[in-house]
Amino acid sequence: MSKDYKGGVFGGLKYFWGNMPAIDILQLRANEGDTYTQPVDLLFAASGDLRNVIKTINSIPATYKQPVSVAINDQDFDIVARNLILLLTASIMPDRGCAVDWMLHLWYSSMLRPMDLDALSTWHSLIENALRGITANETPELRGKIWEVPFAHGASTIRVGLTKEKWTSLLSYLKAPAGMTKDDARSLRIAVTLAREDTNDRISICQRPAHRLCKQRYREDGILLPFGESRDDFTVPNPTFFQSGSWPMNDSGDPLGGWDWAEVLAADGGLATNDIYGKLYTHVKDVLGNFWDTLRSRTIDFKLINVDALTIGQYFPQNKFARIETSNIADDGYLGATQTLLHVTSLLKSPAENPHATVLLLFMNAVEDTISEEEQLKIMPAEVKRVLKFMPLDMQDSAATARYGKENVLRSYAAINVRDGTKYFEQ
Structure with missing residues (x-):
């Protein structure tokens, strides 16, 4: 099965990475034009990870000077928590190099360095302050928090709507999993990634020998680094992966699936030109660096919520979006095209307001099912x-x-x- 809804899941497991290359859902230059004079509002209704969000924001032409609003929803709280931590880091962490390096490993490495855990603790006080504002409120409705980050040439705003229970749960994503050692985490991971030997072999024979070697190493240690770089400092289980005490993805989960293959191959991997994960490492760092820069050069308002896509309309009653990206909830195994369109088209700008306004639907299984x-x-x-x-x-x-x-x-x-x-x- 290659379904990936129900909170951004993939094959019944977490959709932390992509199995489709990142896309720019706006493509402003080819549609509204890079001198468009109206603000742009985007909705990622079942977002999964942030790759499409980042690709879209990075692709907005510098000539476009209007504010951009980005609403990001996923029903799976693990995914929303990771996305929030990554956005806070990109927006607030002042050192570009440290921010990019830390974001890359939080996103793709199963183990972190102690200094990465220190960076996570940076956001602990922010979350605790948000909690203080809602502890007296027992309502199950979403409670909001806004972080504003002013820059010289723009401002990032991060608005988050979560239940009180989820706000409290966020704190556990900022510290090492209790009682879990490096060896425990590795055992949990390879029990999934190395379990189906025949399947892994069938995948390997479709690859170049050098790429097989790189993939096998990543299956074994789960750390995204160039092949020859030391892993010795990566000793702390990544808390955003091990909340349930197990490895949350299936054995086909692979960071390479979330990025354009040609762009990865074109990246500078150093002297080891066949180190495909080294090239991916370089490519992702470039993408995240551009994202860090972009957040400081334009006005962007992020809104994160954690609800079922069926109910998303009630959380944005006043909003109309220029693009709505729905992942593959339109596949027949989930909502189907009719139900998806019924629930999201009311949020789309009318042709009179924006003739380029579009709902994007990914049909991962349509041909296979037909x-x-x-x-x-x-x-x-x-x-x-x-x-x-x-x-x-x-x-x-x-x-x-x-x-x-x-x-x-x-x-x-x-x-x-x-x-x-x-x-x-x-x-």
Whole structure:
């Protein structure tokens, strides 16, 4: 299964990373134009991690001078907590290099350094102050807190709406998991990432040898660093991953899935040119650095909430958005396209207000769900024939023709990549 709703989950687990490359949901220059004179309001209705938020903000042209409002929702509180901590860091931490390095490891590394935990404690007093304002209120309704961060050329505002219970829970994301050692955390993680040996092998044979080595190391230690860099200082379990006392993602969870492959390959990985995770490390640091810079050069108002997407309209009764990104809640396994549109289109600007206003829906499973077993058997011969154009079969090579040999496994994976999905998507 490749479903990822119900609070930004993926295969029933947390959607901390992406399985789709980050996109700019606004594309202002190609739509409204980079000299557009109106403020822009964006809604990420089932956000998952922040990659689409960051990609969109980083892509806004410098010539656009109007305020930007970004509403971010996810039903999964783990994800909202991580997103809030990352936004606070990007907005408030004054040292660019420290902020970027710390954000990268909080986002992608299963273990942190003691100094990273010290950085987390920086936000403890902020959360405690927010709690003091709501301790006397027992209502289950969302309670709000606003942090304003003025800069010389702009201002970031972070507005958060959470229940009292969730505000209290936030504190646990800022300290090491009680009683969990480095070895405990590693055991919990590899019990998932290394469990399905056959599956891992099938994935590995589709990769270059050097990339296999890098991926295996990341499966084992879960720390996003260039291959040759020391991991010795990473001794503290990342509290934003281990809140439940288990590893929260499935074994296919991979930071590489959240970023454009061509952009990652183009990154400078140093002398180890085949170190794909080293390139990812460089690419993500560049993206986060640009984000840190952008927050200090324009006026951005963030709003974070933690509700079911079905109810999101009641939390923004006065807001109308230029773009609404809904992840894949429109897949039939979740809300479906009709229900998704019914619940979010009332929040979209009218064509008269903004002819470019758009709801973006990701259909991860539409083609797969449309092709029946009977249809699959029907189209298989044509797909195999198409694959053989790119991967010729040597009938004299017994290894190449073996049913479960490497060559046939590769061809079976390749078949879906040469499929024309348009017909099934249109159905």
